[in-house]
Amino acid sequence: MIIKGHIISAEEFGKVSIVENGYIVVIDNKIEGVYQSLPEEYQNEKITDYGDSLVFPSFSDMHLHAPQYPMLGMGYDLQLLEWLRTYTFPTEAKFKDSAFARKTAQRLAKDLIRNGTTRVAMFSSLHKEATLILMEELEKAGVCGYVGKVNMDRHGGENLEENTGESMVDTKDWLNQCNFPHVKPILTPRFIPSCTPELLTFLGEIAKKEGLPIQSHLSENTSEVDWVRSLENVDEYYQAYEKYGLWNSKTLMAHCVHSSEKEIRSMAENGVYVVHCPASNNNLISGCAHIRDFLNAGVKVVLGSDIAAGEFISMFDNVKETIKTSKNREIMDNWETPFLSVEEAFYLATSAANEFFSEGPGFAKGNSFHAIVLQDGDLLSPKELTVKERFERMFYIRQRHAIKAVYSDSRLVFVD
Amino acid sequence: MIIKGHIISAEEFGKVSIVENGYIVVIDNKIEGVYQSLPEEYQNEKITDYGDSLVFPSFSDMHLHAPQYPMLGMGYDLQLLEWLRTYTFPTEAKFKDSAFARKTAQRLAKDLIRNGTTRVAMFSSLHKEATLILMEELEKAGVCGYVGKVNMDRHGGENLEENTGESMVDTKDWLNQCNFPHVKPILTPRFIPSCTPELLTFLGEIAKKEGLPIQSHLSENTSEVDWVRSLENVDEYYQAYEKYGLWNSKTLMAHCVHSSEKEIRSMAENGVYVVHCPASNNNLISGCAHIRDFLNAGVKVVLGSDIAAGEFISMFDNVKETIKTSKNREIMDNWETPFLSVEEAFYLATSAANEFFSEGPGFAKGNSFHAIVLQDGDLLSPKELTVKERFERMFYIRQRHAIKAVYSDSRLVFVD
Numbered sequence: 001m002i003i004k005g006h007i008i009s010a011e012e013f014g015k016v017s018i019v020e021n022g023y024i025v026v027i028d029n030k031i032e033g034v035y036q037s038l039p040e041e042y043q044n045e046k047i048t049d050y051g052d053s054l055v056f057p058s059f060s061d062m063h064l065h066a067p068q069y070p071m072l073g074m075g076y077d078l079q080l081l082e083w084l085r086t087y088t089f090p091t092e093a094k095f096k097d098s099a100f101a102r103k104t105a106q107r108l109a110k111d112l113i114r115n116g117t118t119r120v121a122m123f124s125s126l127h128k129e130a131t132l133i134l135m136e137e138l139e140k141a142g143v144c145g146y147v148g149k150v151n152m153d154r155h156g157g158e159n160l161e162e163n164t165g166e167s168m169v170d171t172k173d174w175l176n177q178c179n180f181p182h183v184k185p186i187l188t189p190r191f192i193p194s195c196t197p198e199l200l201t202f203l204g205e206i207a208k209k210e211g212l213p214i215q216s217h218l219s220e221n222t223s224e225v226d227w228v229r230s231l232e233n234v235d236e237y238y239q240a241y242e243k244y245g246l247w248n249s250k251t252l253m254a255h256c257v258h259s260s261e262k263e264i265r266s267m268a269e270n271g272v273y274v275v276h277c278p279a280s281n282n283n284l285i286s287g288c289a290h291i292r293d294f295l296n297a298g299v300k301v302v303l304g305s306d307i308a309a310g311e312f313i314s315m316f317d318n319v320k321e322t323i324k325t326s327k328n329r330e331i332m333d334n335w336e337t338p339f340l341s342v343e344e345a346f347y348l349a350t351s352a353a354n355e356f357f358s359e360g361p362g363f364a365k366g367n368s369f370h371a372i373v374l375q376d377g378d379l380l381s382p383k384e385l386t387v388k389e390r391f392e393r394m395f396y397i398r399q400r401h402a403i404k405a406v407y408s409d410s411r412l413v414f415v416d
Numbered sequence: 417m418i419i420k421g422h423i424i425s426a427e428e429f430g431k432v433s434i435v436e437n438g439y440i441v442v443i444d445n446k447i448e449g450v451y452q453s454l455p456e457e458y459q460n461e462k463i464t465d466y467g468d469s470l471v472f473p474s475f476s477d478m479h480l481h482a483p484q485y486p487m488l489g490m491g492y493d494l495q496l497l498e499w500l501r502t503y504t505f506p507t508e509a510k511f512k513d514s515a516f517a518r519k520t521a522q523r524l525a526k527d528l529i530r531n532g533t534t535r536v537a538m539f540s541s542l543h544k545e546a547t548l549i550l551m552e553e554l555e556k557a558g559v560c561g562y563v564g565k566v567n568m569d570r571h572g573g574e575n576l577e578e579n580t581g582e583s584m585v586d587t588k589d590w591l592n593q594c595n596f597p598h599v600k601p602i603l604t605p606r607f608i609p610s611c612t613p614e615l616l617t618f619l620g621e622i623a624k625k626e627g628l629p630i631q632s633h634l635s636e637n638t639s640e641v642d643w644v645r646s647l648e649n650v651d652e653y654y655q656a657y658e659k660y661g662l663w664n665s666k667t668l669m670a671h672c673v674h675s676s677e678k679e680i681r682s683m684a685e686n687g688v689y690v691v692h693c694p695a696s697n698n699n700l701i702s703g704c705a706h707i708r709d710f711l712n713a714g715v716k717v718v719l720g721s722d723i724a725a726g727e728f729i730s731m732f733d734n735v736k737e738t739i740k741t742s743k744n745r746e747i748m749d750n751w752e753t754p755f756l757s758v759e760e761a762f763y764l765a766t767s768a769a770n771e772f773f774s775e776g777p778g779f780a781k782g783n784s785f786h787a788i789v790l791q792d793g794d795l796l797s798p799k800e801l802t803v804k805e806r807f808e809r810m811f812y813i814r815q816r817h818a819i820k821a822v823y824s825d826s827r828l829v830f831v832d
Contacts, residue, residue: 070796073812074805076739077757091798107796285743285755311812323492327701328744339701341493380486380523382507389490396489396727 001026001410002042005050005373006387007034009057009362010347013295017362018387023047024055026369029410034363050373050404054390057362058370058406059315060119060145060353061112063215063254063275063304066134067092067101067125069108072308076283080221083284083309089157092125096159101130102137109141114416115314116372118408119357120145121215121252121275121304123188126152126162128170132177139180142406142413144370145357148188148215149174151203155193164199171203175210182409186252191217192228192240204245213250213356215275216241219263220255221286238263238272247272252356254304255280256294257287268298273356276303276348278325279310279318288329291322292337302353303345319345320395342392373405374398417442417826418463421471421789422803423450425778426763429711433778434803439463440471442785445826450779466789466820470806473778474786474822475731476535476561476769477528479631479670479691479720482550483508483517483541485524488724492699496637499700499725505573508541512575517546518553525557530832531730532788534824535773536561537631537668537691537720539604542568542578544586548593555596558822558829560786561773564604564631565590567619571609584618591626598825602668607633608644608656620661629666629772631691632657635679636671637702654679654688663688668772670720671696672710673703684714689772692719692764694741695726695734704745707738708753718769719761735761736811758808789821790814 007022025032025042038047068088075087095101112120120138124131124147131149138147149171153164162170171187178185187203189195195203207214219225219237232240238259241247249271256274259267267274274294281289294301304310305318312318319342326340340348351361359367376390378399385393394402406414423438441448441458454463484504491503511517528536536554540547540563547565554563565587569580578586587603594601603619605611611619623630635641635653648656654675657663665687672690675683683690690710697705710717720726721734728734735758742756756764767777775783792806794815801809810818822830 070798072796073809074798076812077808087798094798104796282740282743285746285751288744288747324698327698328704328748330701331704332744332748335701380488380520382486382490382503382510392493393489396492 001369002038002045002047003050003055003371004047005053005055007055007363008387008391009034010343010351011362011364013347014341014344016343016346016388016391018391020387024363024369024371026410029368031363031365031367031369033365052377053404054374054376054387054394055371056374056391057350058116058118058372058408059349060302060357061117061305061315061318062121062252062273062302062353062356063277064120064307065123066105066108067095067130068308069104072313073311074308078284080284080286081223085157088308089160093157093159095125095127095130098129098133101127101133105134105137109137109143111313112143113141113406113408113414114403116403116406117313117315118142118144118370118406118413119353120147121186121356122147123215124149126150126160126167128174131174135178135180135183139183142408142411144182144409146184146186146213146215148186150188150190151199152190152194153196153199164196167199168202171206186213186215189216189246191224192237193224193231197244200244200246208245213252214246214248215252216246216254218253218256219258220281221284222258225258236260236263238266242266252302254306255286255289257281257289264294264297264299267294271300274299274301276301276322277306277310278321279312280306282325283311284309288325288332290329291326291340292329300352300355301348302356303349315349316395316398319349322348323395342395369407369410371407372403374402375404376402417785418454418458418461419466419471419787420463421466421469423779424470424472424803424807425450426759426767427778427780429763430757430760432759432762432804432807434807436803440779440785440787442826445784447779447781447783447785449781468793469820470790470792470803470810471787472790472807473766474532474534474788474824475765476718476773477533477721477731477734478537478668478689478718478769478772479693480536480723481539482521482524482563483511483546484724485520488729489727490724494700496700496702497639501573504724505576509573509575511541511543511546514545514549517543517549521550521553525553525559527729528559529557529822529824529830530819532819532822533729533731534558534560534786534822534829535769536563537602537772538563539631540565542566542576542583544590547590551594551596551599555599558824558827560598560825562600562602562629562631564602566604566606567615568606568610569612569615580612580615583615587622602629602631605632605662607640608653609640609647613660616660616662624661629668630662630664631668632662632670634669634672635674636697637700638674641674652676652679654682658682668718670722671702671705673697673705680710680713680715683710687716690715690717692717692738693722693726694737695728696722698741699727700725704741704748706745707742707756708745716768716771717764718772719765731765732811732814735765738764739811758811785823785826787823788819790818791820792818
């Protein structure tokens with residue numbers, strides 16, 4: 001497969017490389033290379049020519065809650081713990097109904113793809129059936145990545161709590177039934193207050209035995225941080241994950257708004273990922289994350305929509321929100337902490353997540369091919385724009401039907 | 417004219433009134449009333465029934481720059497004064513070309529209407545012809561409100577500066593040629609650094625003589641504030657407007673991010689409006705305005721998109737951005753300044769601006785009829801939503817083609 005267009009990708013943090021009127025060659029579902037002139041050996045192959053369109057890696061949304069999708073955009077006048085009790089837990093409880101679960105999964109999968117998100121790390125609910133349905137529908141629509149059945153055997157809502165034994169059995173059953181080529185399981189203790197020490201111990205043991213990745217929440221809200229300290233008798237929130245073996249280089253921790261210096265250092269040392277969720281942190285007034293500090297400390301940072309605490313399914317919007325939030329951080333820090341540039345935020349939404357999927361940055365040789373083709377010719381312009389200017393602008397405004405095509409693992413999964 | 421639907425409006429700050437399956441009666445282009453049951457005298461009149469749709473006042477965008485529309489979404493890695501020199505002034509200079517001016521005006525007018533903005537206070541460029549073209553195109557599309565030819569006789573960009581005499585003559589000519597039923601002139605010194613004392617004196621005199629409203633910028637950026645203090649030898653930025661007679665109850669001042677307590681007090685005493693521009697204040701890292709403080713001090717606050725420093729033409733987005741910014745303010749103030757609720761921000765985007773147009777809040781009796789009809793049946797929901805919940809949600813997510821109809825001064829100006 002050969003794709004022609006203006007090829008844009010972030011090979012290192014803070015820089016984008018642009019090959020105008022360039023070619024991407026994909027052989028046996030792996031990227032062979034990006035070229036300014038097509039090498040002679042491919043001259044007779046069929047070329048898909050996207051003309052003046054931009055071609056760049058599709059997005060990875062590394063934290064979102066599928067069963068919250070029906071309540072997207074609701075309840076943002078509440079803070080985290082109140083929001084969970086009032087809106088979220090009752091909505092998630094409905095996923096014991098498999099028909100409702102399927103309808104939601106189909107819509108979510110479709111909306112992800114049409115917005116150019118082709119890889120995810122996603123929370124399901126605690127329901128085993130609903131989780132398998134979700135994985136099946138993502139697979140069908142062409143979404144790749146990880147999905148986790150949530151574990152929660154304490155402090156749930158009405159109709160939204162497992163007993164410990166049930167949670168263990170269901171988790172094992174679910175793992176045994178996961179058999180999807182592109183959608184893999186990830187262990188998902190909801191967060192420390194939702195899981196008893198017994199359940200956390202069990203999850204830590206499977207993580208080790210099966211080599212499974214882990215996702216959860218960390219230091220999102222000051223009340224939550226205090227609660228965890230007293231529940232688990234730890235100085236730092238992260239130590240509660242660490243003591244159960246849920247703290248390693250395959251661990252995604254969402255939010256990290258109130259992480260201490262010690263927590264940041266431990267994340268760097270253990271290779272734990274921060275999943276930055278700027279829209280959610282603002283909507284629930286959790287705080288304004290110190291992303292530049294994490295980056296300076298060598299912590300790996302990726303982005304999450306955190307649907308439904310964040311309202312943006314489009315990662316274009318979440319990239320923009322990352323920039324905007326970093327500008328607020330700069331203002332809060334008396335204009336002393338530089339904001340994240342478009343190039344930097346784009347890296348977090350694409351290349352940074354590639355590492356979690358064991359791939360190189362951008363369109364690296366050997367990567368699976370995930371891409372968006374975007375057109376912007378319908379926008380007004382004050383002058384002839386460079387490809388770089390068009391790239392920067394696309395996070396702020398896009399024409400209607402801007403996304404012309406989406407590729408996921410070399411498959412054309414969306415055309416407009 | 418009788419409209420049926422779920423009627424929503426903000427009659428006082430922080431509250432919305434909802435009449436489910438209610439009626440709005442408009443007689444001779446003025447609102448007669450909102451009714452739960454249609455009064456007998458209208459029983460035989462034709463009813464436009466919008467069924468389960470929401471019907472609420474359309475928006476007023478009280479600060480935007482028409483000639484910046486072609487560069488929407490560009491250059492947000494720069495701060496105000498650099499952004500002006502690099503991107504904005506060169507773009508505005510192109511408006512000496514009347515064909516370019518007309519094309520831009522047509523597109524802007526169309527986009528405002530299709531997004532439900534029916535009233536504006538708008539900056540043109542310094543060009544007399546382009547300003548008249550803009551007013552003509554707004555009038556044609558159904559946009560009402562005020563447009564100002566910009567005055568700037570110092571510190572402009574290349575090809576974007578008038579000499580003082582020219583500026584005065586062109587302003588008088590322009591005022592004489594303004595003859596549009598719905599689009600009226602407003603005096604528009606760009607900001608203090610752009611206008612010599614002689615020109616400011618001239619503008620203050622016309623404002624008084626002709627009773628014309630005034631719009632400008634105030635205390636947007638710390639460097640700008642320092643510059644004005646030294647240029648005009650004043651303690652406070654606002655005193656530069658005050659001394660030239662440009663500071664009264666028909667004055668709109670955009671931004672006010674760095675207003676001192678004294679400036680806030682003077683705004684309250686003189687009835688000067690703050691036009692809050694949250695997207696712009698963030699994009700150019702100007703700061704985070706203290707809107708709750710202005711409101712507590714009794715200052716009138718309205719909203720502006722500040723296109724193109726702000727990227728949102730839709731006032732739905734600017735309402736949301738107002739809420740989000742107030743949440744950042746709350747975080748910055750250690751969770752001590754309450755954020756603006758959806759109801760509060762909605763009031764600022766609708767009823768608060770009505771006062772500037774000499775009308776009552778919401779759908780008050782005697783007001784001209786400006787409204788949006790919105791449908792949301794295509795969104796997923798976790799349960800049957802109340803009209804109030806649907807109203808709150810519409811600022812965060814909307815279905816494609818959500819706006820079904822827009823009315824401006826009783827004219828149906830958009831249908832989808």
